[in-house]
Amino acid sequence: MGRLTGASKSAIGVRTVVLDDLVGRGELPLPNVIKCDIEGGEYDALGGAVRILTRQRPKIFLATHGPDIHRSCCSFLTSHGYKLESLDHLPIDKTSEILAVPLESI
Numbered sequence: 001m002g003r004l005t006g007a008s009k010s011a012i013g014v015r016t017v018v019l020d021d022l023v024g025r026g027e028l029p030l031p032n033v034i035k036c037d038i039e040g041g042e043y044d045a046l047g048g049a050v051r052i053l054t055r056q057r058p059k060i061f062l063a064t065h066g067p068d069i070h071r072s073c074c075s076f077l078t079s080h081g082y083k084l085e086s087l088d089h090l091p092i093d094k095t096s097e098i099l100a101v102p103l104e105s106i
Helices: 021-025 042-047 049-057 067-079
Strands: 033-036 060-063 082-086 097-102
Touching: 021 049, 033 042, 033 082, 042 049, 042 060, 042 067, 060 067, 067 082
Parallel strands: 033 060
Antiparallel strands: 060 097, 082 097
16 A cells, blocks of 8 residues: 655655656557556656547546545646546446546547
8 A cells, every 4th residue: 555645754756757758758658548646646657648648548547545536637638628438337436446537439
């Protein structure tokens, strides 16, 4: 059970990277699918992939952690032209497991 947060007594340093930067430098190909489950860092990860989301329009499997992050991620994805579907058949505002599909691929 972990999360990305500021320093604490029990913190372990973890290198983070911006997905758009990795793709932009040619270190990763443009993805067709993104699986995102990073213990509360999902919104930041999506923000670091705006060029990928705009250019490639990958499907996204997203597990959110906490109601604020969930709302922010849902708003972000819908504003970038994604349709959200619950993976566990709960309403979108009650689930934490989402499939985001670009509208033009539906």
